[in-house]
Every structure is written in C-alpha cells, then in structure tokens.
Amino acid sequence: MAVSRLEINFIRLLSRCESIASEKRGEAEWRLEKYVGALEEMLVALKKSSSxxxxxxxxxxxxxxxxxxxxxEAEKLSSPTEKALANQFLAPGRTPTIASERMPASKTVHMQTKARCTGEMRNELMGTALSSTDNKETDLRHRSALLCSRGVPLDERQSAAELDAVLQHHHNLQEKLAEDMLSLARNLKNNTLAAQNIIKQDNQTLAQSMRHADLNFEKLKTESERLEQHTKKSVNWVLWLMLILVCFTFISMILFIRLFPKLR
Structure with missing residues (x-):
C-alpha cells in the first residue's frame, strides 16, 4: 500500500519531535510543544484520510x-519525584519511526528521561541530607554554648554533645530510610499494577484477534467449499445440456431426411 503525502509529512515531523525530545531542551521546549500540537492535528487528518x-x-x-x-506534561511538574513517577507511566512506541532506527526513538527518549529524573531526585535527596547536617551542626553549637554558660566542664560538654549528635544522626537516618522504603514500595506497587493492566489488555486484544482470525478462517473455508460445489454443479449442467442439444439436433436431422427424401 502506497504511503500518502500526509503520512510522509507526519513521519518526518514525528521523527523531528523525537530528536528534539532526546536532546537537552531549553529554548527548544516551546518549539516541541508547537510540533506536538501540529502532530495531533495531522494524526486526526490522517485518521479521516481515504488513504x-x-x-x-x-x-x-x-x-x-x-x-x-x-x-x-511531566516536564512541567515542579518536584523531581513527581516527574520520575509520571515518567514511569509513559508508554513509548513499539516500532521505529524511520527505517534507519534499530530501536524506537521514543524508547530511547523514555530511558534518557527516566535516568535524568532519577538523577534529579537523587540530587534533591542529597541536598536535603546536607541541609539537615548543617542544621544539626548549628544545633550542636547552640547546645555547647548553653552547657558552657551553665558552667559544665569542657570534656563533659563535648561528650554529651557528641552523644546527642550521634543519636540524632541515627534517628534521622532511620526516618529517612523508612520514608525511602515506603516510597519505593509505593512506586513498585504502582508500577506492578500498571504493568499488570497493560499485560491484561494486551492479552485481551490478542485473544480477540485470534478469535476473529479463527472465525474468518472458518468462513473462508465454508465459502470455498460452497464455491467448489457450485462450480462442479454448473459444469455438470452445462455438459448435460450440450449432450441433450447434440442428440436433439442429430434426431431432428434424421427425421428431416426421412420425411423429405425428395429434397436430397
């Protein structure tokens, strides 16, 4: 089937959008939005096209x-965690847009975006940990100053401050690990449910396609048998009609010769 001009333009624009999405976007972000809007309009026209x-x-x-x-839409979210979660639910294309691609460009973009969002989320967590460490050091200085003002010896002040700092540090680490484990568990559950739904839908589509194929095969087999029978019947009728016509002609000629012998 020949590819229409509209489909060729759509493929070119789609390949261009995937190329822009795979690069570091900045000033080109608005251009990608315009291109995607044009892609939607061309896709609607393509669905209504006769070819x-x-x-x-x-x-x-x-x-x-x-x-x-x-x-x-995921890029417009403010939190790196929200971006990473939104990217988890994106479904890239399954086939290459152009023949020169070994792997669909949308899958490559999806992997790059997930890696970038994961890096941003890691940096955010590291920044939070650093700020909490700074806060602990400030609190430690305040405690030391308070103990010093009360006349506690220096060694005891240092020991008490170090013990408090270690306990607080371990407590914060436990809270952070618990939060991270809960977040990972929620993400894993959501991803598992999404994967199960996708697999279930694919299985239903495949089963429906197989049922349609079986029905079409049975209909084709029935119609082939009927056509074969009809062909045999038509050939038999034509053969008998020709035989009857020949016999009738032969008998008619004999009767004509017997009834009108003088015409010979």
Missing amino acids: KPAPEVLIDYNRKVDFLKGLL
Missing part, C-alpha cells in the same frame, strides 16, 4: 503522540 494506514500503524502513531504529550 489512511493500517489500524495497527495508526495505534502506534497515536501511542507515540500520547508519549510526547505526557513527556511535556
């Missing part, structure tokens, strides 16, 4: 456009 592609190709096109839209 539209196969349904599975349209589904993949729609999947890639939705992935780019979700990518832009």
